[in-house]
Amino acid sequence: MKSLEIERSLPRFAAARLAAVLGSGRGAGIGPLRLVEGATPELPGADWSLVHPRLSGICGSDLSTIDGRTSRYFEALVSFPFVPGHEVVATMDEPGRTAQGSVAAAESRVVLEPVLGCVARGIEPRCAACATGRTGDCEHVAFGHLSPGLQTGFCCDTGGGWSAAGIAAHESQLHLVPEAMSDEDAVTVEPLACAIHAVLGAGIDDGDVVAVIGAGTLGLLVTAAAGHLSSTGAMATPASLLVGARYVHQRRWAERFGATGALDAEQLARAVRRRSRSLALGASAVGAERLTGGADIVFDCVGSAASIEAALDMVRPRGRVVLVGMPGRLHLDLAALWHREVALVGAYAYGTEKVRGEHGPTSVRTFDLAFEAAAALGTGRLVSATYPIERFEEALAHAGAAGRRGAVKIAFDLRSARRGTTKGPTT
Amino acid sequence: MSRRPGFVLEVDRSTPPTLFWNGEGYGLERLPEGSRVIYAPEPIDALEDPIGAIRHALNNPYGDSAPLPSLLRAGMKLTICFDDISLPLPPMESPDIRQMVIEEVLEMAAAAGVDDVVLVAALALHRRMTEPELRHALGDRVYDAFAPHGLLTQHDAEDPENLLYIGQTDEGEDVEINKRAATSDLLVYVNINLVAMDGGHKSVATGLASYKSLRHHHNPQTMRHSRSFMDAPASELHTSNWRMGRLIAESGVKVFQIETTLNTDTFPSQFAFLQKREWEWNVRDRATFAASSAALAGAPTRYKRRLFHSIKAPHAMTSVQAGEVEAVHAITTANVWEQQGVEVEGQTDILTMGLPYICPYNVNSIMNPILVACLGLGYFFNLYRNKPLVREGGVLILKHPTPWEFDPAFHPSYIDFFEQVLAETTDPVLMHKQFEASYANDPWYIHLYRTGHAYHGVHPFYMWYWCAHALEHLGRVIIVGGDQKAVRRLGFSPASTLDDALEMARDVVGPSPTLTHLHNPPIMMADVR
Numbered sequence: 001m002k003s004l005e006i007e008r009s010l011p012r013f014a015a016a017r018l019a020a021v022l023g024s025g026r027g028a029g030i031g032p033l034r035l036v037e038g039a040t041p042e043l044p045g046a047d048w049s050l051v052h053p054r055l056s057g058i059c060g061s062d063l064s065t066i067d068g069r070t071s072r073y074f075e076a077l078v079s080f081p082f083v084p085g086h087e088v089v090a091t092m093d094e095p096g097r098t099a100q101g102s103v104a105a106a107e108s109r110v111v112l113e114p115v116l117g118c119v120a121r122g123i124e125p126r127c128a129a130c131a132t133g134r135t136g137d138c139e140h141v142a143f144g145h146l147s148p149g150l151q152t153g154f155c156c157d158t159g160g161g162w163s164a165a166g167i168a169a170h171e172s173q174l175h176l177v178p179e180a181m182s183d184e185d186a187v188t189v190e191p192l193a194c195a196i197h198a199v200l201g202a203g204i205d206d207g208d209v210v211a212v213i214g215a216g217t218l219g220l221l222v223t224a225a226a227g228h229l230s231s232t233g234a235m236a237t238p239a240s241l242l243v244g245a246r247y248v249h250q251r252r253w254a255e256r257f258g259a260t261g262a263l264d265a266e267q268l269a270r271a272v273r274r275r276s277r278s279l280a281l282g283a284s285a286v287g288a289e290r291l292t293g294g295a296d297i298v299f300d301c302v303g304s305a306a307s308i309e310a311a312l313d314m315v316r317p318r319g320r321v322v323l324v325g326m327p328g329r330l331h332l333d334l335a336a337l338w339h340r341e342v343a344l345v346g347a348y349a350y351g352t353e354k355v356r357g358e359h360g361p362t363s364v365r366t367f368d369l370a371f372e373a374a375a376a377l378g379t380g381r382l383v384s385a386t387y388p389i390e391r392f393e394e395a396l397a398h399a400g401a402a403g404r405r406g407a408v409k410i411a412f413d414l415r416s417a418r419r420g421t422t423k424g425p426t427t
Numbered sequence: 428m429s430r431r432p433g434f435v436l437e438v439d440r441s442t443p444p445t446l447f448w449n450g451e452g453y454g455l456e457r458l459p460e461g462s463r464v465i466y467a468p469e470p471i472d473a474l475e476d477p478i479g480a481i482r483h484a485l486n487n488p489y490g491d492s493a494p495l496p497s498l499l500r501a502g503m504k505l506t507i508c509f510d511d512i513s514l515p516l517p518p519m520e521s522p523d524i525r526q527m528v529i530e531e532v533l534e535m536a537a538a539a540g541v542d543d544v545v546l547v548a549a550l551a552l553h554r555r556m557t558e559p560e561l562r563h564a565l566g567d568r569v570y571d572a573f574a575p576h577g578l579l580t581q582h583d584a585e586d587p588e589n590l591l592y593i594g595q596t597d598e599g600e601d602v603e604i605n606k607r608a609a610t611s612d613l614l615v616y617v618n619i620n621l622v623a624m625d626g627g628h629k630s631v632a633t634g635l636a637s638y639k640s641l642r643h644h645h646n647p648q649t650m651r652h653s654r655s656f657m658d659a660p661a662s663e664l665h666t667s668n669w670r671m672g673r674l675i676a677e678s679g680v681k682v683f684q685i686e687t688t689l690n691t692d693t694f695p696s697q698f699a700f701l702q703k704r705e706w707e708w709n710v711r712d713r714a715t716f717a718a719s720s721a722a723l724a725g726a727p728t729r730y731k732r733r734l735f736h737s738i739k740a741p742h743a744m745t746s747v748q749a750g751e752v753e754a755v756h757a758i759t760t761a762n763v764w765e766q767q768g769v770e771v772e773g774q775t776d777i778l779t780m781g782l783p784y785i786c787p788y789n790v791n792s793i794m795n796p797i798l799v800a801c802l803g804l805g806y807f808f809n810l811y812r813n814k815p816l817v818r819e820g821g822v823l824i825l826k827h828p829t830p831w832e833f834d835p836a837f838h839p840s841y842i843d844f845f846e847q848v849l850a851e852t853t854d855p856v857l858m859h860k861q862f863e864a865s866y867a868n869d870p871w872y873i874h875l876y877r878t879g880h881a882y883h884g885v886h887p888f889y890m891w892y893w894c895a896h897a898l899e900h901l902g903r904v905i906i907v908g909g910d911q912k913a914v915r916r917l918g919f920s921p922a923s924t925l926d927d928a929l930e931m932a933r934d935v936v937g938p939s940p941t942l943t944h945l946h947n948p949p950i951m952m953a954d955v956r
Contacts, residue, residue, distance in 0.1 A: 263847065
């Protein structure tokens, strides 16, 4: 069965890094990613199931890995060779239990919650984070009976979504997909869960000015999550939800998903200044690039030095910058962070969230919220094109240039691969 | 040869192509046979002795006002207010009319022993003038005598310490004006009445007012009911200003109004062909046109902008009158009409205009897309009396490059207005309700208005309200040669050529439309019968 596999090869990582200068995703041809005949992964235990991917998304962190741009921080948290792909909707190979405790029939569809925490690793007692449902913060992702791997898609034992050979998934990772939900909606549940986790963890209050830098998949899903959760009363309602987007189609999506202002990326600081009624400072004051006040919360969904510095320039004193996009090693001027006492926090994965309820705050699994939001918002519409696994170079180039090519989310379509046939890209 | 009045030409086979302004440039367009072209009257002769005429006007006022010398006495508080950089257009050659008039007023004040004199540039919500602009308007002698001592000021509509609330009109309009002016023993206002809209009670009630006061007439409702705002009796804008002006007078503010009119001598001799009728161009005119248009076509925009904004018009004063506001203004308006009025028979299906590089709000700056709209749909569209040149449901075709470009120092709130407000709505009423207050009260815009050279935060809204009547009246607006994205953002249709625009217009007004071209500048006013 065809699989895409990433091997540990420093020369290949170096070559990918060079190729990526030409554009994101260009490392696919000469980098550490290879198309191989993959073996079906062995199930590590009785509480594991084999699932067959149907759609598997291409994430920004995947592109970073393929292009050799990922921080070396992750070296100890992955195990080679691994099959990428952690945004997955799949079918059960045989009947098996799911995270909700129910039994899913063979061929029923499931979405993978890819974090490999204490439960999946068979570690008892669980770490403090897993014990309280914060599986994304698990302290044991490099321990237990599995090889290191913070998620499925980064662990050599489990397989990953970019493979027709299947994935070994722990029952705590499997969520049954409702009958009425499309595969496209289902494949966006995982990134939507990331967005929901970022939004609910940001501490948004009623009346806040919230800015989102970047309107790729994550930026749009953060916007959608904020819009949806505030409209359903699950969280506070910001006064302004401003999104800076480079491309027109991204601005349209942001507006559909509840942005009160969807602007050209260069105009975002000006809009934040307007909504927060701030003044501007410095030589570029007329361009409103460094504000005296600013947004209460800024979500950086890009993760570059420029985007983080832009976020620090447009957040208010004692405001919060949430890094949703995965950063790497960066050269940053943090004077504004120090001087304005800004909180710079990361937002990774998911687990359990606190949401507003009729009788006070209640705890809900992030994936449960994500399923509900994906169905309500139709986030599957963001899946712009799918490719068979054999055409991975085209798929990754498309994903790397998604914004420029009018796309948002690119995914591998393995529905026919399992039957032994392939087809061209579907857009 | 005696001065020729305005003229409406009917285009036939022998008619040469017609000059169209196109921002920082111009070109020739061949109009369909049967089209009409409206030409401005030739310039009225200048006053032979302008200084003598000014003295005469100050000594022989209209209405119930006493001569200026008799109103001046030692120990009094005198404030002289004057029109800002928005007038005249293009800026006139030195000496500027303001300099000539103010020097005479100061001579009389000095003779009477008045030593508490302050000059105030009546900015309303316009940008502050720069030192070179003030020097040009007032002359070095006046500038150097007043500015170093802080006695040359610019009205600050956001300075609560220097605003005085006068009261409310019968219609509930708040009247709040410059405190120094309002508490002076005499307020002398020096006008340049370039068009019929200028002057009258609008000088003080608008030029020296605060936002709190201005918002009562600078709004979509008022502008939609000003038909046109160049014709005071039919203008709700003026009716409101007149109510305010009368309240100001009743409150005890003594205004001595000085109004001046200009002729249509708009361009210096090297650009003389721009104010000639095309069939009268001589060999030199044709050569100048060909050489200059070729040079401009290849020149960088920055260079062209600098070139055109360096033009000083040879405008000459044709009349000066002083005294009581309403009596003075009636004569001024008649004089403006005498210079600019052109009788036009009937309306047209399509009205075409070439828009030049300048409007009242981009002197020494960029004509951004909002100002393009304002010049075309606000000013030029409203250059009529009785009824608009174009029929209701008709099409307006403008020619201008309409660059997506803004001056960040002069027009900071315009950038946000274009990016954020127009992206959401082009409806003046809706934007008035949803956005105006937040722009008007934005502390950063207020800061830039007060300390820099920025138009007030609310100003782009006013520019759009200026278009409100046209937006309601027209079936379609087409801009030829404009930046397509910018034109669409304005809610208009872009066209590459005039022929394309005419084809698009026929979709709206039918297959055999009538067409009229407003050959402006020089400025004219159409009296549509």
